[in-house]
Amino acid sequence: MSDYLVHLTRNEHILKQILSTGKLKCDKPFGFRRFRLQKEVRERHRSVCFSEIPLDQLGRLYTKKGYYGIGFSKKVLKEKGATRVWHIEYNSPQAMAIQNLAELASKQNDYSAPIWNLTPFVDPIIPGTFDWAHEREWRAQGDLTFSLNNVAFLITPSSITESLSAMHIFDDWQDLELRVAAPSPLLGEILNETIEEFYNRFCNPIHILPTDHGEYVWHVREWSTEDALYTLFPDINDTIFDKLATFLNTESTSWVEI
Incomplete structure (x- = not known):
């Protein structure tokens, strides 16, 4: 249906935070409703969610998920452990088999049983109450870290925007409501901020230190560009860190803390 997986969020600030840290943080636990809140396996069910829905159908997700997003190729996310979510009918033989195996492992306090590798990726369909099969959901357990080179495109309310590493993947999508623009202004805003x-x-x-025979008199700590950046932005995305260090080193390789 699509070669890409999309994670949507509700505002530009969150998208900037995702891009500047290179991390999508897992939030609540997902998966088989009966067990995902069980304290012994709750952390295993905490996941980051993506959608494989075709790009021209993204409008079906905006109201629920948000108007800002980040897209990756399936290949990239498969290498990071992401996989499809299995939507099965509630009380079906398949759902009951998974439930029985999980209940048995739980009663035996066996939290290394293989069934716990499955329950985060299974959602029973409850007609009229819970049926999100149309989202074609994928999940990755835990926080997902990435470099900007992993990003295929960004999504804003006005456009799908090719990212730094994106090829011309939308040449055949000229009839989309969302238009392609490059490069992303969001990345420039992140760097400027x-x-x-x-x-x-x-x-x-x-601008601040005295000199002696043309040399600085270091009566305060001398900071290298890299050390200053690491101290100020410990979680910064590696790609953005390299760009900032390169830019700042053209001005000075040493800095003073104000």
């Missing part, structure tokens, strides 16, 4: 935050804490020593 991060640089401004850096300048609020560190400054070029040429």
Whole structure:
């Protein structure tokens, strides 16, 4: 149906945070409703969700999921452990088999049983109450880390925007309501905001330190660009870190904490 998997979110701030940290954080537990809240296996059910829905059908998800998003190729996310969610009929023989195996493992306090590798990726369909099969959902257990080179495209309310590493994947999608634009202004905004935050804490020593025979007199700590960035942004995406370090080193390789 699609070569891409999409994670949607509700506002631009969250999308910027995802891009700047290179991390999609798992939130609540997902999977087989009977067991996902059980304390012994709850963490195993905490996952990041994606949709395989065709890109021209994304409008079906906006109201529930949000108007901002990030897209990856299936190949990239498969390598990171993502897999399809299995939607099965409630009280079907398949659902009852999974429930019975999980109940047996739970009664025996066997929380290393193989069934617990399955329950995070199974959702029973309850007609009229719970039926999200149309989302064609995939999940990855735990937090998902990525580099910007892993990102195929970004989604905003006005466009699908090719990311830094994206090829011309939408050449055949000119009739879409969402239009393609490149490069992403969001990435530029993230860099500008991060640089401004850096300048609020560190400054070029040429503006503040005394000199002696052309050499700085270091009566305060000397910070390298890299050490200053690591201290200020410990969770920053590696790709953005490299771009910031390259930019700042053109101004100075040493910094003073204001």
